[in-house]
Amino acid sequence: MESSLPNTKTLLALSLIITTLCITSFTTATATDITYHGGPLLSGNVSLTVLWYGQFQPIEKRVIRNFVKSLSLEGVQMYFQPHVSCWWRQVESYIAAADGKKSGQSARVNMRIVREVDDENASVGKALVSDLLPGLLKKATAGLPNTIAVIFAAKDVSVLDTCKTSTCYDRGVIGKQLYIVVGNPEEQCPGLCAVPYHKSDVTIVRPAALTLEPASGDIGADAMLVQFASALTETVTNPFNTGYFFSGLKLGKTFLQAASACEGAFASGAMPGYPGNVRVDPDSGGAFNAHGFNNSKFLLPALWDLKTSSCWTTL
Numbered sequence: 001m002e003s004s005l006p007n008t009k010t011l012l013a014l015s016l017i018i019t020t021l022c023i024t025s026f027t028t029a030t031a032t033d034i035t036y037h038g039g040p041l042l043s044g045n046v047s048l049t050v051l052w053y054g055q056f057q058p059i060e061k062r063v064i065r066n067f068v069k070s071l072s073l074e075g076v077q078m079y080f081q082p083h084v085s086c087w088w089r090q091v092e093s094y095i096a097a098a099d100g101k102k103s104g105q106s107a108r109v110n111m112r113i114v115r116e117v118d119d120e121n122a123s124v125g126k127a128l129v130s131d132l133l134p135g136l137l138k139k140a141t142a143g144l145p146n147t148i149a150v151i152f153a154a155k156d157v158s159v160l161d162t163c164k165t166s167t168c169y170d171r172g173v174i175g176k177q178l179y180i181v182v183g184n185p186e187e188q189c190p191g192l193c194a195v196p197y198h199k200s201d202v203t204i205v206r207p208a209a210l211t212l213e214p215a216s217g218d219i220g221a222d223a224m225l226v227q228f229a230s231a232l233t234e235t236v237t238n239p240f241n242t243g244y245f246f247s248g249l250k251l252g253k254t255f256l257q258a259a260s261a262c263e264g265a266f267a268s269g270a271m272p273g274y275p276g277n278v279r280v281d282p283d284s285g286g287a288f289n290a291h292g293f294n295n296s297k298f299l300l301p302a303l304w305d306l307k308t309s310s311c312w313t314t315l
Contacts, residue, residue, distance in 0.1 A: 034261060034304050036098050039242020042109060042235065043095045047147045049115040051140035054122045054154025060184065063221040063296070064152065064228060070292030071111050082314035084292040090303045090312055094237040094244055094258065097306050109236055115144060127158045128181065137177050148235060149179040150228070155220050159183035167260070168193035169231040178239055180231045186220035194223040195264070196275040196287075196299075210274060215286035215297040222286075222299060230259035230301050244306075262302035262311035270302065270313070277315060289314045 048068065052061065070084035088109070096107035117139060124132050128151075140149040153159045159181055160170045168189075170181040185193035191201030196212045197219045214222035234257045237244045245255040267276030267289050278287045281297060288297035305312035 033309050034244050034246045034256065034258065034306070036094075036244050037242050037247075039238075039240055041095055041098055041237060041243050042239055044108065045110045045112070046236070047112060047114040047144070049141045049144055049147045049149050050113055050117070051136060051149070051151045052116065052118045052120075052154075053128070053136065053151055054126075054157045055120055056118075056152070056154055057218065057221075059216055059218045060152075060221040060224065063216050063218070063225050063298075065113065066293045066296040067225055067229065067298060068111055068113055069294075070290075070296070070298070071109075073293060082290050084290045084298060084300065087290055087300050087303070087314050090305065091233050091236055091258070093306060098243075111232070114147065115140075115142065117142070122154070122157055126156060128153055128160055128183075130160060133179065133181070134174055137174060137179050140179075141177065147178075148232075149177060151179070151181045152224065152228075153181065153183040155184035155187045157183060158188055163189035163192060169227040171231045171235055173240060178235060180228070180235060182224050182228045182231060184220040185223050185227075190219075190223075193227060194219055196266070197223055200273065212275060212278065212287035212299070213280075213285045215281060215284070215288040215299060217284060217286065225298060226301055229298075230263075233257075233259045233301075233303060258304050259301050261304040265302035265311050265313060266299055267302075267313050267315040270311075275299075276302075276313065279315065 050064075067084065071088045073083065073085050092107050092109050095109065099107060119139065124135065128136070136151055137149045140151060141147055162168050162170060162183060163185075168185060169183075172179060183193075190198035196210070197214050199211055216222050237258045245257045246261065247255055264270065264272065265276055267278045270276035275287075278289050278299060280287055286297065288299050290298045290300050292298055300314065302311040302313040304310075
């Protein structure tokens with residue numbers, strides 16, 4: 001029987017086409033250069049431990065899981081373009097750029113979820129403050145070393161001071177434990193952290209009322225994904241606040257970084273109040289700019305491109 005698998009030449013050609021598609025789309029930027037400050041970056045195999053804090057719908061978990069699975073897909077698994085892995089290559093370009101300054105690092109970053117745990121009753125309350133983080137991180141990791149602990153908070157849980165600052169996620173390190181905290185902003189502060197699926201609270205130029213439909217059909221799920229993708233990018237490229245950032249300007253309490261430098265942009269043509277020329281699924285009406293695992297679609301944030309000193313998007 002003749003095999004249905006593509007031959008080596010086909011795979012090579014497909015790989016070259018995909019590589020080209022991954023590097024062709026750019027959008028203008030207004031930020032200043034982000035530079036490397038010599039500190040450690042994350043590379044190679046990186047493990048995530050996830051704590052679902054509060055009550056979540058299956059779609060919310062599925063969006064996050066499919067996104068992580070999509071980051072490292074290659075070859076025939078990337079049939080539809082642009083693909084999430086193209087977006088992730090942009091993150092990996094930071095590691096490659098630093099490689100000449102810090103030897104022994106791989107330019108690949110392979111993400112996977114190694115542990116998930118539920119805290120459906122929100123055991124320490126509906127307001128996550130910094131004093132509660134150490135205990136929750138232990139619950140997320142169960143002692144597993146060398147992981148990024150990720151806490152997702154349900155829509156009825158407030159997360160630290162995210163709604164009072166200009167950032168919609170919290171990330172950092174406690175002791176040696178890297179962590180990310182992302183809330184579902186659908187009820188807490190949608191005008192700040194659920195944009196572009198909700199009208200922005202910030203005065204904008206044009207068009208004032210533009211909002212998009214979520215690709216998954218769930219505003220909270222897709223809004224969490226945007227914030228998680230941004231936080232994960234900056235955890236890889238600036239894990240200990242000594243990696244890549246622009247030291248001349250702060251966004252809230254932190255310096256501009258790979259994702260925050262391009263906040264609000266999702267495709268070419270982006271401007272304040274306009275997310276850019278994204279694609280729209282003809283069946284669902286959901287906006288997206290990347291395909292992923294199991295025919296999923298995502299709207300991923302623009303990232304700062306080190307080579308062009310501008311914001312890069314998949315479209």
